[in-house]
Amino acid sequence: MTRVTELGYIGIEASDLAAWERFAVDLLGLQPGVKDEAGRTLRMDDKTHRMIIVPGPADDLAFSGYACASETDLDALTARLREAGHGVEEGDEALAAARAVERIAVTADPAGNRIELYVGLRDAGTPFHSDVLHSRFQTGTGGAGHTFLMEKAPRQDLLDFYALLGFKVSDYCREEVAPGVMADAVFLHCNGRHHTVGLADMPVEKKMHHFLIEVGDINDVGEGYDRCLDAGTPMEMTLGMHPNDQMFSFYVRTPSGFAIEYGWGGLIIDEDSWTVREYDQLDSWGHRAPAQVAAALSAGA
Numbered sequence: 001m002t003r004v005t006e007l008g009y010i011g012i013e014a015s016d017l018a019a020w021e022r023f024a025v026d027l028l029g030l031q032p033g034v035k036d037e038a039g040r041t042l043r044m045d046d047k048t049h050r051m052i053i054v055p056g057p058a059d060d061l062a063f064s065g066y067a068c069a070s071e072t073d074l075d076a077l078t079a080r081l082r083e084a085g086h087g088v089e090e091g092d093e094a095l096a097a098a099r100a101v102e103r104i105a106v107t108a109d110p111a112g113n114r115i116e117l118y119v120g121l122r123d124a125g126t127p128f129h130s131d132v133l134h135s136r137f138q139t140g141t142g143g144a145g146h147t148f149l150m151e152k153a154p155r156q157d158l159l160d161f162y163a164l165l166g167f168k169v170s171d172y173c174r175e176e177v178a179p180g181v182m183a184d185a186v187f188l189h190c191n192g193r194h195h196t197v198g199l200a201d202m203p204v205e206k207k208m209h210h211f212l213i214e215v216g217d218i219n220d221v222g223e224g225y226d227r228c229l230d231a232g233t234p235m236e237m238t239l240g241m242h243p244n245d246q247m248f249s250f251y252v253r254t255p256s257g258f259a260i261e262y263g264w265g266g267l268i269i270d271e272d273s274w275t276v277r278e279y280d281q282l283d284s285w286g287h288r289a290p291a292q293v294a295a296a297l298s299a300g301a
Contacts, residue, residue: 010211012060066190150204214264240286
């Protein structure tokens, strides 16, 4: 079955582009790309960009770009979406140039999230370099990372849409995270990365709860955690690990208010032998809210 191959890039509409560049480059280790009136781009590897920051008041996810292996695959996916009743528009040369791709088509999932299907994300003219990382970001065949989206539409409608792009369910998790508050999530993969899209029914106003970026050295997670703490950047969750994708990570609040999960060691699945599982907890250990940690430390003082 024809499918997308990876999450190639994401776009963020942000009210403070300079704050985003400082946050991403100085604290997380991304490399600056293009800076102009259209916004700013950020590199994670030898591709010309993996994050695109555009000016605007939303402070939320603006678009997600998914790679197709060929123009034939893009045509097949476009036809499949249209046959299922989803509108798809062919992107013009200006949009393709802005995204640094050979060809692009635009659609939206049932929650209204803009989806860009493309062929041929351009390589940058220079090798990737970070001033703070020991390792490199783990992109490769797994793509830029994963998005964890809020279900602003019925779950089955969303699952049906992402299935048209070739996504399959990795697993489910449902946990009462506070009295009367349930976190109900499903995780989807389109390659060996455990999940490229997470969908959750949670009381979060933004379209996206977090975006994951993964490094290749556990020390980069620890040092990134320290950099964020030293800079006074608000933490969403402390160091911890998930039981399903086995990611060791922390969550830090971006200048736009949603979180970045900064992780290491995520599970690579064998798609041919993978069995869907159900979990009753989101975290194996850690990933505590800072207020919870502060209260525990205060009680023990």
